[in-house]
């Protein structure tokens with residue numbers, strides 16, 4: 203006591219600061235209980251692979267309601283076996299403007315909510331059931347070669363769902379799940395921007411203390427920041443006419459959309475980090491008909507919330523202006539739909555703490571995890587934006603997402619389940 207009272211305020215300050223930093227980065231060694239959990243998980247690799255193969259071979263493209271429902275049923279049953287109560291959160295029909303004959307409405311399947319109450323901090327675990335691959339895609343099957351597995355969703359993020367489930371199973375196996383307060387939300391529409399599930403995710407985020415999202419950890423990296431995302435649809439209506447006999451009477455929707463596309467693409471500014479991509483264009487009826495309708499689907503990425511608002515305004519201005527015909531006589535009109543579906547993920551002290559704690563546990567487990575920033579959004583951006591400290595890259599190590607080159611490292615299934623199990627049990631007693 204005498205010693206402490208004699209040291210200077212400055213020393214106390216430095217010592218406290220250092221111990222705070224140390225608390226953030228230095229984790230106690232892996233305990234005997236944790237070793238048992240990790241050993242049990244090592245024994246589960248075949249079961250993890252079997253489940254992943256089963257769910258990868260069920261097509262669950264975002265618009266394939268039957269496939270997504272099948273996955274929802276599989277996971278709901280698993281969660282019930284672990285003592286969770288499960289319910290379906292209703293999906294909905296998202297209506298979008300379209301040219302006649304091209305239906306862009308999205309019929310979103312239901313989402314799964316599993317809950318159990320306990321003591322200590324409340325965890326919200328998030329994953330998505332859907333993939334970007336429709337039933338018609340040639341990329342449908344799970345395949346394994348040595349330590350690499352291939353297939354739609356092995357990385358993004360069926361693999362992550364298996365990691366999440368087995369981390370919970372491991373805690374259950376050793377009697378450590380029962381007393382924990384955990385909610386799990388598996389949505390069916392992440393790959394199309396969580397247009398239906400966003401409200402549920404935000405609502406759940408408000409009632410929890412830690413957010414854990416099981417997106418892929420890429421090449422062994424945890425993601426710290428993410429850009430915001432937006433999407434827009436433009437549908438331009440003109441006037442059809444014979445391209446030979448009455449060309450001058452037509453008002454080409456394709457011509458007008460072409461001008462708009464140039465304006466939209468010009469919004470890209472690599473210096474500020476804003477990028478815009480016209481990803482899909484449809485239009486016209488026949489070579490010899492002046493096109494009465496044309497449509498475009500647009501992707502937007504932005505680092506700062508304000509940039510998203512500005513981009514929305516620019517989209518609206520471009521939609522309202524007529525570029526292709528000198529006089530705006532109402533003969534060319536544009537319907538538009540704009541949705542800033544993911545806010546930028548901006549780190550907080552709590553989310554940095556969660557990230558560094560996870561990395562420190564990773565080091566104890568022999569998993570060297572780096573830190574990265576991403577241009578791609580996740581549902582973790584939604585939870586973080588409403589104040590829930592979230593780590594959103596707890597899934598398998600994998601690359602090539604959204605392409606037929608999608609692959610993941612088999613051994614990362616067990617590794618990441620161990621990481622999650624230790625992380626949850628340590629956060630639970632803080």
Ligand SMILES: [Zn+2]
Nearest residue numbers: 330358359417
């Ligand atoms: Zn994903």
